[in-house]
Amino acid sequence: MPEGPEVETVRRTLEPLLVGETIDSVWLSTHSLRISAKLADFAPVLQQKIVSLHRHGKLLWILCANKSGMMIRLGMTGQAIVTEKSTAVAKHTHVKFDCKGKEKQFRYIDPRRFGSVNPFTDEKALQQELAKIGPDPIVWNDKQKLIFIENIRKTQREIKVALLDQQIIASVGNIYASEALFLAQISPFAVSNHLDDKALMALADAVEGVLRRAVANRGTSFSDYVDGTGQRGENQLHLSVFQREGEACRRCTGTIERAVQGGRSTFYCVSCQTIG
């Protein structure tokens, strides 16, 4: 469910609730998540103080004072929230920990279990997890933006498919890939290494704009995405093409169509996404 903007919104909302708290009594459900962690793996973070929350792309991690922490991947349906201990525990809750001496509790909820919560022991282990993630438009600088453009020049996959590759560009998922291509007026079927400089720069600007606006709108809540406090976002009110099959294009007289690329839906306007 979440792409970079949703994960960033979760990070921002969890941060003030968790920083300064001490992790106590971790609980795991009997169902294993995509990357399964055992209770013993959480030993490094037990009784540790949380110092910060970080994100790169769709990866979110809690960092403790001893440099251990927890890497959180939300997958398609993951929710990472902090609530009162007394709040009813939702179905599909798979990880919980108490904040020592407080009535607060962290919970990871994930019906499909494509996500994970994995402890890491130190800085080195953390860096290994982050190694393969490309530049992130939510926070990138001009230099990193050019690395993205170089990455696109090196692949001959269709541009929509390439945008979903987290090594090429972090944070972009199925919603924002379609949205960015619409904004840049590039066909989702364009061959990546055939795009010219002008189109590539327009694409980089479009991805950056679409993702940053989504952060400003606190993420896209289509069905069940919520932030760290359980609130929905409102960026779904600002989407141009995603899940608008058959509806009118907002830029020309065309109609939004749906196609399948790499097994995933792409939404686009045939009439005005003509570059490439």
Next chain:
DNA sequence: CCACTCCTGCGT
């Protein structure tokens, strides 16, 4: 490059 897999839930 594609198909298939991991899962549950929802809408048709």
Next chain:
DNA sequence: ACGCAGGAGTGG
């Protein structure tokens, strides 16, 4: 009953 869903990995 079937197709589809914000992700990501594997194996052919």
